[in-house]
Amino acid sequence: MRNVSKTYQNGVNALYNINLTIEQGEFVYIIGPTGSGKSTLIKLLDGEEIPSKGLVEVVGINIGKLRHSKVPVYRRNIGVVFQDFKLLEKKTVFENVYFALEVINMPKLKARQRVREVLQLVGLSEKANSYPHELSGGQQQRTAIARAIANRPKLLICDEPTGNLDPQKSNDIIQLLEKINEEEKTTILMVTHDVNIVNQFRRRTIALQEGHIVADLSEGGYIRND
Amino acid sequence: MIRRIGRHFREAFHGLIRHGAMTLSSAAAISLALLFVGIFILISQNIRDITYSIEESVQIHVKIDRNYETQDQINILQIQITEIPGIKEVIFSSKDQELDSLIESFGEDGQIFESYRGDSNPLRHAFLVDVIDGNLIERVALSIERIAGVETVRYGGAKTVELMNVLDSVRNWGYILVIGLIVIAVFLISNTIKLSIASRRDEIAIMRTVGAKNGFIRMPFLIEGMVIGILGSIMPIGITVGGYFYLYELLGGFLISQMFVLHPPLPLLYYIGTALVILAMIVGMMGSFVSVTKHLRWKR
Ligand SMILES: Nc1ncnc2c1ncn2[C@@H]1O[C@H](COP(=O)(O)OP(=O)(O)OP(=O)(O)O)[C@@H](O)[C@H]1O
Ligand SMILES: [Mg+2]
Numbered sequence: 001m002r003n004v005s006k007t008y009q010n011g012v013n014a015l016y017n018i019n020l021t022i023e024q025g026e027f028v029y030i031i032g033p034t035g036s037g038k039s040t041l042i043k044l045l046d047g048e049e050i051p052s053k054g055l056v057e058v059v060g061i062n063i064g065k066l067r068h069s070k071v072p073v074y075r076r077n078i079g080v081v082f083q084d085f086k087l088l089e090k091k092t093v094f095e096n097v098y099f100a101l102e103v104i105n106m107p108k109l110k111a112r113q114r115v116r117e118v119l120q121l122v123g124l125s126e127k128a129n130s131y132p133h134e135l136s137g138g139q140q141q142r143t144a145i146a147r148a149i150a151n152r153p154k155l156l157i158c159d160e161p162t163g164n165l166d167p168q169k170s171n172d173i174i175q176l177l178e179k180i181n182e183e184e185k186t187t188i189l190m191v192t193h194d195v196n197i198v199n200q201f202r203r204r205t206i207a208l209q210e211g212h213i214v215a216d217l218s219e220g221g222y223i224r225n226d
Numbered sequence: 227m228i229r230r231i232g233r234h235f236r237e238a239f240h241g242l243i244r245h246g247a248m249t250l251s252s253a254a255a256i257s258l259a260l261l262f263v264g265i266f267i268l269i270s271q272n273i274r275d276i277t278y279s280i281e282e283s284v285q286i287h288v289k290i291d292r293n294y295e296t297q298d299q300i301n302i303l304q305i306q307i308t309e310i311p312g313i314k315e316v317i318f319s320s321k322d323q324e325l326d327s328l329i330e331s332f333g334e335d336g337q338i339f340e341s342y343r344g345d346s347n348p349l350r351h352a353f354l355v356d357v358i359d360g361n362l363i364e365r366v367a368l369s370i371e372r373i374a375g376v377e378t379v380r381y382g383g384a385k386t387v388e389l390m391n392v393l394d395s396v397r398n399w400g401y402i403l404v405i406g407l408i409v410i411a412v413f414l415i416s417n418t419i420k421l422s423i424a425s426r427r428d429e430i431a432i433m434r435t436v437g438a439k440n441g442f443i444r445m446p447f448l449i450e451g452m453v454i455g456i457l458g459s460i461m462p463i464g465i466t467v468g469g470y471f472y473l474y475e476l477l478g479g480f481l482i483s484q485m486f487v488l489h490p491p492l493p494l495l496y497y498i499g500t501a502l503v504i505l506a507m508i509v510g511m512m513g514s515f516v517s518v519t520k521h522l523r524w525k526r
Contacts, residue, residue: 079436
């Protein structure tokens with residue numbers, strides 16, 4: 001990301017002149033108070049918004065210049081996990097994950113094989129035929145993670161994945177993400193409010209405030225100053 | 227995309243059933259529109275036939291004065307008539323040919339006129355004049371009447387011309403009605419599909435995040451629209467095909483008098499049936515295309 005600014009159409013300046021490079025395989029936290037531009041940063045990365053100024057480049061693709069018709073194929077390079085899981089209630093765990101592969105036209109057998117693989121990875125093989133409402137929050141979030149990584153994205157973006165979970169479950173999720181980071185070599189970008197996590201699982205931490213990067217600590221850790 | 231065609235159909239039928247009432251009401255809208263389209267095609271096909279036969283009979287008959295019977299005079303007259311604006315064709319008909327058509331018009335009994343053949347023929351040479359447009363007939367007839375050497379001018383009469391005008395405006399209003407109904411049907415279908423989209427908003431959002439192409443997301447909805455169209459075409463096809471067959475039998479192939487021959491039902495009804503199904507599918511897909519495309523438009 002170079003010299004990136006984002007001004008929304010209503011005149012809100014969400015990001016100012018952001019310069020940021022994340023290497024393939026890194027695990028990065030992004031923290032900052034509400035309204036600091038974290039979600040905006042994610043939207044710039046997944047192609048939902050285009051930068052008002054500057055260059056956003058992911059896996060060698062200039063996202064601001066990406067034609068609309070090319071966005072879907074580009075998105076297969078990134079997985080996204082949300083705070084509220086966004087699972088389909090009428091589908092089982094297996095079907096939820098399978099759905100993500102089905103809709104990008106992965107051949108059936110290959111897709112089923114891969115679903116079993118990722119469910120194994122997130123530790124939900126036993127729950128494959130359960131419906132989301134039969135699962136705990138942590139299990140639901142692991143299903144969402146499985147869905148996000150099913151297509152082997154190079155970058156996994158997590159927008160407050162632990163926002164709805166208690167501390168123990170949150171820790172499990174972080175450990176899972178670290179495992180994915182190691183085993184699948186996926187770059188992980190995790191947005192969070194949770195200072196405890198950042199301090200406990202030390203990783204590169206980027207702090208945003210009012211659209212500016214105010215800290216970029218490669219050893220991790222963050223001192224609360226608000 | 228084709229590989230998942232089974233999935234697309236499955237999803238489409240889920241949508242159709244989930245919004246059964248909406249499906250039926252928009253299919254009914256298509257039915258109504260198509261019913262009018264079908265009736266309209268039948269009527270306009272028959273109007274075309276009738277107009278054609280009227281236009282055949284709407285011809286100006288110009289008798290040539292007995293003092294203008296030399297070949298030169300006839301040629302000059304022909305040129306003068308041809309120069310009048312609105313003329314399609316001027317055909318010369320000699321006394322002999324006039325007698326032929328007289329005999330013919332009397333049918334069996336006509337033979338008694340045979341004795342007039344030759345020098346005793348009391349008829350005049352004549353021109354048979356066709357005009358480009360039935361509406362011009364009166365004006366053209368007046369112009370011809372003023373030419374020196376023309377004895378009398380006769381033509382089919384204002385009634386026929388009037389009838390043609392009425393038929394023309396029936397057809398034009400028919401077009402407007404049909405187009406209006408189709409627009410309404412597209413609108414209703416797009417509303418049904420909008421509902422279907424709303425109930426799948428979560429799915430669509432996920433498809434977008436994981437990188438499904440718009441064409442893929444759109445497909446079940448297009449199928450849904452198409453099926454609504456096909457459902458909607460059953461009733462109007464039944465009514466137009468059955469109704470026209472029935473009417474044709476009932477009237478014995480004629481309308482009012484022998485003068486208006488009804489268009490034979492086959493193969494016309496095959497064409498109409500096919501046209502209605504295709505039109506219905508197009509209308510259905512158009513309606514859903516409008517909605518899905520609107521929903522999937524990138525807002526960045
Ligand atoms: N679609 C939008 N249109 C206009 N303004 C927006 C839009 N999205 C975000 N903003 C504004 O941009 C600024 C940054 O918002 P953003 O959502 O990036 O913050 P955030 O760091 O994700 O906050 P939170 O922690 O609450 O999720 C805010 O002032 C917000 O009001
Ligand atoms: Mg946010």
